[in-house]
Amino acid sequence: MGLNGIDWDEAVDVVVVGGGFAGLAAAIEARNGGALVTILEKMKAPGGNSIISDGGITAAGTPLQERDGIADSPELMYEDMLKAGLGLNHPDLVRIVAESSNEVFQWTIDYLGVEYMDRVDQFGGHSVPRCYTALNITGATIIKRQLAKVRELGMDVRTQMYLQTIIRDAEGRVCGVMVRDGYNYPDASSGVPRYIRAEKAVILASGGFGADVAFRTVQDPRLTEEIDSTNKRCATAEALIEALRVGATPVHLSCIQLGPWASPDEKGFGVGPGFSDYIVFLYGIVVDPATGQRFVNELGDRKIVADAILAVGQPCIGIADAQAVERSGWSIDRCLKKGVVKRFERLEELASAYSLPFEALEATVARYNRFVENSADEEFGKPILLNAVPLSHPPYYGMRLWPKVHHTMGGVQINTEAQVIGLDQQPIKGLYAAGEVTGGVHGACRLGSCAITDCLVFGRIAGRNAAAEKA
Amino acid sequence: MGLNGIDWDEAVDVVVVGGGFAGLAAAIEARNGGALVTILEKMKAPGGNSIISDGGITAAGTPLQERDGIADSPELMYEDMLKAGLGLNHPDLVRIVAESSNEVFQWTIDYLGVEYMDRVDQFGGHSVPRCYTALNITGATIIKRQLAKVRELGMDVRTQMYLQTIIRDAEGRVCGVMVRDGYNYPDASSGVPRYIRAEKAVILASGGFGADVAFRTVQDPRLTEEIDSTNKRCATAEALIEALRVGATPVHLSCIQLGPWASPDEKGFGVGPGFSDYIVFLYGIVVDPATGQRFVNELGDRKIVADAILAVGQPCIGIADAQAVERSGWSIDRCLKKGVVKRFERLEELASAYSLPFEALEATVARYNRFVENSADEEFGKPILLNAVPLSHPPYYGMRLWPKVHHTMGGVQINTEAQVIGLDQQPIKGLYAAGEVTGGVHGACRLGSCAITDCLVFGRIAGRNAAAEKA
Numbered sequence: 032m033g034l035n036g037i038d039w040d041e042a043v044d045v046v047v048v049g050g051g052f053a054g055l056a057a058a059i060e061a062r063n064g065g066a067l068v069t070i071l072e073k074m075k076a077p078g079g080n081s082i083i084s085d086g087g088i089t090a091a092g093t094p095l096q097e098r099d100g101i102a103d104s105p106e107l108m109y110e111d112m113l114k115a116g117l118g119l120n121h122p123d124l125v126r127i128v129a130e131s132s133n134e135v136f137q138w139t140i141d142y143l144g145v146e147y148m149d150r151v152d153q154f155g156g157h158s159v160p161r162c163y164t165a166l167n168i169t170g171a172t173i174i175k176r177q178l179a180k181v182r183e184l185g186m187d188v189r190t191q192m193y194l195q196t197i198i199r200d201a202e203g204r205v206c207g208v209m210v211r212d213g214y215n216y217p218d219a220s221s222g223v224p225r226y227i228r229a230e231k232a233v234i235l236a237s238g239g240f241g242a243d244v245a246f247r248t249v250q251d252p253r254l255t256e257e258i259d260s261t262n263k264r265c266a267t268a269e270a271l272i273e274a275l276r277v278g279a280t281p282v283h284l285s286c287i288q289l290g291p292w293a294s295p296d297e298k299g300f301g302v303g304p305g306f307s308d309y310i311v312f313l314y315g316i317v318v319d320p321a322t323g324q325r326f327v328n329e330l331g332d333r334k335i336v337a338d339a340i341l342a343v344g345q346p347c348i349g350i351a352d353a354q355a356v357e358r359s360g361w362s363i364d365r366c367l368k369k370g371v372v373k374r375f376e377r378l379e380e381l382a383s384a385y386s387l388p389f390e391a392l393e394a395t396v397a398r399y400n401r402f403v404e405n406s407a408d409e410e411f412g413k414p415i416l417l418n419a420v421p422l423s424h425p426p427y428y429g430m431r432l433w434p435k436v437h438h439t440m441g442g443v444q445i446n447t448e449a450q451v452i453g454l455d456q457q458p459i460k461g462l463y464a465a466g467e468v469t470g471g472v473h474g475a476c477r478l479g480s481c482a483i484t485d486c487l488v489f490g491r492i493a494g495r496n497a498a499a500e501k502a
Numbered sequence: 503m504g505l506n507g508i509d510w511d512e513a514v515d516v517v518v519v520g521g522g523f524a525g526l527a528a529a530i531e532a533r534n535g536g537a538l539v540t541i542l543e544k545m546k547a548p549g550g551n552s553i554i555s556d557g558g559i560t561a562a563g564t565p566l567q568e569r570d571g572i573a574d575s576p577e578l579m580y581e582d583m584l585k586a587g588l589g590l591n592h593p594d595l596v597r598i599v600a601e602s603s604n605e606v607f608q609w610t611i612d613y614l615g616v617e618y619m620d621r622v623d624q625f626g627g628h629s630v631p632r633c634y635t636a637l638n639i640t641g642a643t644i645i646k647r648q649l650a651k652v653r654e655l656g657m658d659v660r661t662q663m664y665l666q667t668i669i670r671d672a673e674g675r676v677c678g679v680m681v682r683d684g685y686n687y688p689d690a691s692s693g694v695p696r697y698i699r700a701e702k703a704v705i706l707a708s709g710g711f712g713a714d715v716a717f718r719t720v721q722d723p724r725l726t727e728e729i730d731s732t733n734k735r736c737a738t739a740e741a742l743i744e745a746l747r748v749g750a751t752p753v754h755l756s757c758i759q760l761g762p763w764a765s766p767d768e769k770g771f772g773v774g775p776g777f778s779d780y781i782v783f784l785y786g787i788v789v790d791p792a793t794g795q796r797f798v799n800e801l802g803d804r805k806i807v808a809d810a811i812l813a814v815g816q817p818c819i820g821i822a823d824a825q826a827v828e829r830s831g832w833s834i835d836r837c838l839k840k841g842v843v844k845r846f847e848r849l850e851e852l853a854s855a856y857s858l859p860f861e862a863l864e865a866t867v868a869r870y871n872r873f874v875e876n877s878a879d880e881e882f883g884k885p886i887l888l889n890a891v892p893l894s895h896p897p898y899y900g901m902r903l904w905p906k907v908h909h910t911m912g913g914v915q916i917n918t919e920a921q922v923i924g925l926d927q928q929p930i931k932g933l934y935a936a937g938e939v940t941g942g943v944h945g946a947c948r949l950g951s952c953a954i955t956d957c958l959v960f961g962r963i964a965g966r967n968a969a970a971e972k973a
Contacts, residue, residue, distance in 0.1 A: 118724045245927060249753060249915060253589045272925045281752045282720060284914075381808055386844055439758075444720060454743045456716060 042228035043069045045497045050188045055177035056490030062184045064498025071192035078174045086165030087480035090136035100276035105129040115156045116474020117334040121227030124472045131488045134271045143176040154479030162480040186395045205461035209461030220233030229474035232497035239269035239439035239467035250285040260436040261300035278453045280468030290437035291336035294371045303371040310359045315351035328411040337434040346431040354424040374429045381429045398429035406492030442470035449493035465489035513699035516968045521659045522550030524937030525707035526648035533655045533947045535969025542663035544615045549645045557636030558951035561607035574630045576600040586803040587945020595943045604960045614971040625950030627803030633951040652738030658740040676932035703968035708741035710910035710938035721756040729909040732771035749924045752913035753941030761908035762807035765842045774842040778820045781830040786822035794862030799882040805947035808905040817902040825895040843901045852900045913941035921963035936960035
């Protein structure tokens with residue numbers, strides 16, 4: 032028997048819950064801060080939802096932007112995030128993310144050895160290109176380098192460890208966890224209880240709840256199981272709920288993001304977003320199949336575009352041409368092979384395939400092409416990229432679009448030190464959090480590619496601070 | 503010493519926390535169900551925020567509507583509420599409110615003896631007129647009749663009783679409360695602890711947190727103390743926070759409503775909404791002072807109109823004329839006397855007083871008058887009332903508009919039986935809630951005059967069910 036009358040099975044300095052971007056960043060910094068760290072992952076392999084992301088990270092004021100003549104600043108990134116978040120974001124947290132973005136991006140390169148494609152992309156809601164995509168267009172590229180560093184530092188990720196209880200001592204300080212060791216997803220009764228004492232702190236980095244139908248429908252009853260999610264099935268709420276049970280303040284739980292670039296013709300995240308988000312939204316158009324007309328600034332933030340598609344009431348059609356694909360510099364082979372994106376020699380064939388009124392579509396394209404030539408979208412104010420050209424170069428490509436649950440902006444409240452804030456608005460001693468399990472950074476709408484930055488910035492802060500706690 | 507090792511000062515069947523619409527309705531039904539009830543009110547007088555409301559209650563399918571030839575149904579009310587709520591509402595709760603609305607309205611007349619003005623009004627977001635206003639245009643009219651019934655049933659409201667702790671037994675069932683007896687707002691250390699056992703249940707009817715700057719800024723950092731609230735200062739979050747502490751599931755906490763009809767030229771709710779909400783939005787126009795133009799459907803729901811005014815970035819001007827006032831049937835004497843509404847013999851004088859560009863304003867009025875004549879607002883789709891006439895009858899009246907925090911849609915999750923739902927998605931035994939402390943009924947935006955219906959419907963359900971609990 033030990034502290035709290037609990038017979039601890041083991042004791043470490045810092046317990047990290049979650050083996051994705053935020054958890055691994057936290058573990059690395061905690062270890063570098065001298066702490067004995069254990070990393071708990073509920074699934075059979077580390078990486079969580081991070082590993083299936085497309086590996087895009089936002090950073091403002093980078094050498095790459097400077098080389099390409101892109102004028103950007105942390106201040107502009109901060110403003111873009113607040114605008115998309117409809118002002119619900121906690122400004123102090125947004126500022127930390129924006130101001131640390133370049134540093135953390137360089138850290139992934141210099142310290143972790145992550146390699147990125149030699150390009151800067153722009154996603155909806157960002158004022159300028161500031162997104163860098165990891166090699167092979169996948170978060171796995173970053174996760175692999177994080178795992179290599181974790182091992183280099185003498186740590187390992189312990190898999191099939193499911194957080195069941197956060198344990199507090201008599202003074203309310205978080206002093207450890209009870210996990211189910213040998214957990215077999217999704218059986219919450221599998222595994223055996225194991226009590227792990229955290230002499231310094233517990234760091235929650237357990238991710239979002241986009242795939243948790245029961246929890247997400249409490250906040251947004253429309254998001255039933257009928258609505259697909261881009262997340263892995265393991266993106267569930269149990270760790271967040273456990274944090275609420277021990278008194279963490281909930282923030283923005285009902286802010287749940289739908290990805291507007293998703294295809295109803297494949298499951299999960301899929302390959303379609305590689306076409307819609309990276310090509311159509313920048314160089315092409317999205318039309319309402321009933322009218323053949325555009326209805327939104329395709330480079331609006333995710334909430335703007337997803338809400339607009341939902342308002343149309345049926346899957347909309349994303350359209351690009353050969354030049355759009357070429358200018359983007361991306362390959363769409365996988366999209367075509369999977370049949371999510373279709374190729375047409377003539378616009379008329381595309382219209383026919385998606386039951387679009389052809390004459391209206393032709394007029395829409397002509398009108399849009401004038402906007403491109405004049406570098407001004409007079410209808411929806413979409414920013415026309417410098418290298419954009421009119422849509423008139425066959426073949427044409429089409430993709431159906433229907434939103435899927437992608438990111439949960441809400442979670443536990445943290446302060447700028449990544450401490451979890453209790454219902455009394457004081458930090459809960461011994462408890463930190465980072466990444467999608469937290470709320471406040473993104474407000475009503477997260478901008479594309481800001482999640483990895485958020486996870487790494489606050490993961491590192493949590494790890495450093497946890498290591499510095501007195502045992 | 504008694505249950506839980508607590509030395510209870512007293513024991514009743516049902517403890518009701520809060521002496522507003524919901525709490526008093528709950529107490530009445532619990533008493534009629536045979537329970538021994540105590541009603542706790544933290545302030546020096548009962549009535550809470552309810553007593554300063556304008557006393558408007560929504561009901562669909564009433565005899566008054568039938569008399570006036572207004573085609574309405576609970577189904578239409580349900581749809582209107584879901585539309586304003588942006589689909590975040592819990593549909594089963596909305597259905598209960600809509601389907602019980604006429605019954606509860608008749609209950610206030612037949613059983614409580616509330617008197618209403620002989621008219622049916624329409625507020626923004628409602629498809630048809632379905633709002634009934636208590637005599638003297640104040641919630642106090644309803645509260646007074648509720649208090650009379652409470653006394654008739656042998657109960658009384660115990661004032662200066664501040665809920666500090668919700669007490670659960672070893673099985674987790676709520677079995678009582680600790681209150682600070684003799685509480686002196688806002689000193690949370692005033693009064694002395696008093697332990698009241700609830701043999702059957704505790705009913706939370708403690709209201710919203712619109713005046714709680716610390717709690718509301720966690721959810722929406724823009725709502726600092728700089729932003730006025732229509733609520734009484736006592737509309738704070740401590741009882742909600744205590745419910746979260748014992749494991750209630752939070753719902754929609756970040757959905758905080760701003761009233762678009764408020765005046766920056768008076769404090770709190772004031773008298774201005776009597777002009778803007780009851781006259782301008784229906785028969786007049788709202789213009790941007792910079793352009794002299796309309797910018798929104800004045801009969802949009804509160805979120806639509808408030809967001810639009812905030813986007814303008816400065817107080818906007820609500821305008822009506824003599825005919826508008828006459829057609830509305832309302833007096834604006836108090837508004838004029840207080841100086842919140844100003845009277846002008848000519849439109850030009852009004853333009854000059856509010857620094858509006860007169861020619862643009864003249865064009866706006868002419869355009870709007872054509873819409874009225876054609877019974878169709880071609881610009882913003884505002885429903886043109888049957889008895890509306892063009893704005894051309896001096897004197898003209900003007901009022902500045904700037905939103906104030908009015909209602910908190912979020913709170914604890916309840917089910918259709920008014921049971922509070924815990925983090926495990928099971929009811930917390932012995933704990934009910936009703937009214938503004940709950941979340942889910944109104945989603946992203948509450949429609950005007952639906953709050954009283956909500957409070958009374960779920961207050962009554964909570965009272966009935968609490969009385970039926972086994973002691």
